[in-house]
Amino acid sequence: xxxxVQSGAEVKKPGSSVKVSCKASGxxxxxxxxxxxxQAPGQGLEWMGGIxxxxxxxxxxxxxxxxxxxxxxxxxxxxxxxxxxxxxxxTAVYYCARGQPIIAAAGIExxxxxxxxxxxxxxxxxx
Amino acid sequence: QSALTQPPSASGSPGQSVTISCTxxxxxxxxxxxxxxxxxxxxxxxxxxxxxxSKRPSGVPDRFSGSKxxxxxxxxxxxxxxxxxxxxxxxSYAVKHGLVFGTGTKVTVL
Numbered sequence: 050x051x052x053x054v055q056s057g058a059e060v061k062k063p064g065s066s067v068k069v070s071c072k073a074s075g076x077x078x079x080x081x082x083x084x085x086x087x088q089a090p091g092q093g094l095e096w097m098g099g100i101x102x103x104x105x106x107x108x109x110x111x112x113x114x115x116x117x118x119x120x121x122x123x124x125x126x127x128x129x130x131x132x133x134x135x136x137x138x139x140t141a142v143y144y145c146a147r148g149q150p151i152i153a154a155a156g157i158e159x160x161x162x163x164x165x166x167x168x169x170x171x172x173x174x175x176x
Numbered sequence: 177q178s179a180l181t182q183p184p185s186a187s188g189s190p191g192q193s194v195t196i197s198c199t200x201x202x203x204x205x206x207x208x209x210x211x212x213x214x215x216x217x218x219x220x221x222x223x224x225x226x227x228x229x230s231k232r233p234s235g236v237p238d239r240f241s242g243s244k245x246x247x248x249x250x251x252x253x254x255x256x257x258x259x260x261x262x263x264x265x266x267x268s269y270a271v272k273h274g275l276v277f278g279t280g281t282k283v284t285v286l
Contacts (some may be wrong), residue, residue, distance in 0.1 A: 096275040159274035161210045161226035
């Protein structure tokens with residue numbers, strides 16, 4: 050049974066960075082497509098980007114380009130999401146999720162059909 | 177890229193059907209069959225209910241069905257049950273923006 054287990058809650062100062070981990074158990078991690086989705090308190094879902102570890106290259110939503118870095122370590126079956134220049138609006142629950150790649154004109158452009166989710170990591174940005 | 181438009185709320189009595197719409201443009205919902213639907217109970221992670229417009233993952237009851245017409249996708253829940261009360265989100269591939277989610281719909285079972 051495939052499971053995704055995320056790191057614990059974080060409290061950060063504005064302007065700092067946060068790195069959240071997502072460890073997979075079961076299945077073949079390298080072939081997964083792992084995405085990161087966030088949800089601000091009382092708000093909807095927002096896709097941030099994703100990666101297929103075996104390829105190593107991440108795809109990011111335009112909104113987060115330059116501020117988010119998604120990586121994966123095949124040796125530990127762990128994906129990471131690092132968000133920099135934090136502001137109060139980044140306060141949210143951050144989820145990792147396994148999905149399927151969407152292949153469009155420019156190759157893999159996004160991910161979809163998230164069938165397995167991590168438990169979520171609350172990140173609070175406050176001075 | 178704005179979020180896809182969903183009605184804020186929908187409701188129905190047990191046993192009835194409820195349909196939730198998800199409206200986008202020809203650059204997302206209308207142009208591609210990468211539309212998914214998620215159910216989210218309070219304090220829980222979302223759960224995939226429908227993918228690629230109308231496909232149901234293993235384990236999802238056939239009371240849940242998806243469809244699309246033009247720029248609008250729909251999720252229908254037939255035979256409403258108390259446990260169907262939750263928030264529902266659609267998502268779609270969007271050109272140049274990757275994946276976009278809908279604004280969310282709160283379904284209430286009366």
